[in-house]
Amino acid sequence: MDIFDRRILRALQKDSQRPIAELARDIGLSTSACHRRIKLLEENGLIRGYAAQIDRTALGLKLQVFVEITLSSQAREVLEAFETAVTRFDDILECHLTSGHADYILRVVARDMNDYADIHRECLSRLPNVASMQTIFTLRPVQQWRGYPIRDAD
Amino acid sequence: MDIFDRRILRALQKDSQRPIAELARDIGLSTSACHRRIKLLEENGLIRGYAAQIDRTALGLKLQVFVEITLSSQAREVLEAFETAVTRFDDILECHLTSGHADYILRVVARDMNDYADIHRECLSRLPNVASMQTIFTLRPVQQWRGYPIRDAD
DNA sequence: CGTGAAAGCGAAGCGCT
């Protein structure tokens, strides 16, 4: 992991479809050297994959919501049952076990308020051991899709 | 936006590097038809770009944090000043204006607790008009990087 | 809008330094 790898990651995080030759010139490397480094970064798991970034609103998903979940118990089986159930919901994009007063925080998308009301009901009925669900609507995304900061100094 | 476009988006969201010929066979289209559709999806802005997915922990970013921010005022200039300042922080990956008791929710990454303490201080000193900052640490990511749900029924 | 084939280009692999 040197300066060149960092430059490669920074670039690929922004745009993974630029020709390697172009990228190589920008960072001061030959095409083949750059190519080999990329393959190594993939093999070593630093690059987990490549994905198209889709416009959420163009899909008709106007709402983005954070949901704070508190369970009725923090027993291991309860957490596991909840987490398994969570993965079955396509609308739940992310789920994090958290510190603080709530147990989990979810990121959920929905078409509109009616759609979210449905999802909300579905969650209450099919996610086990939920004691409370606190919904936080995002009114406006200020900053989105920013890649991870990759600093030269490690 | 028909069934084929949806299948294309679903596929590209998971892996944008598969050969088009392969993808086309999977969804039941010829290579060129599939290719034309992809270019159209790009032109129409449904596909905003292509990005490498980097392993956060491999970068040494062990911590992921949600921060709820309450400002001292909800005046337009105050919000704008805050939002402009937010974009200057590389460690703040996302920022959403939200409903509820707080004004904003941020997603922040950090190397470790010391690093986060630094970031926290930096935020308090350089983000204007912050009345309170509530930190929520994510202890374990349960679900990550799931693409948007793309339903056949619209 | 879909198909099939042809051409142009970048990615992948090689020997060498």
Add this chain to the structure above:
DNA sequence: AGCGCTTCGCTTTCACG
């Protein structure tokens, strides 16, 4: 490790149904 060349495969485009 880096470089330059060659090969191969995919993307891209075209003429046509």
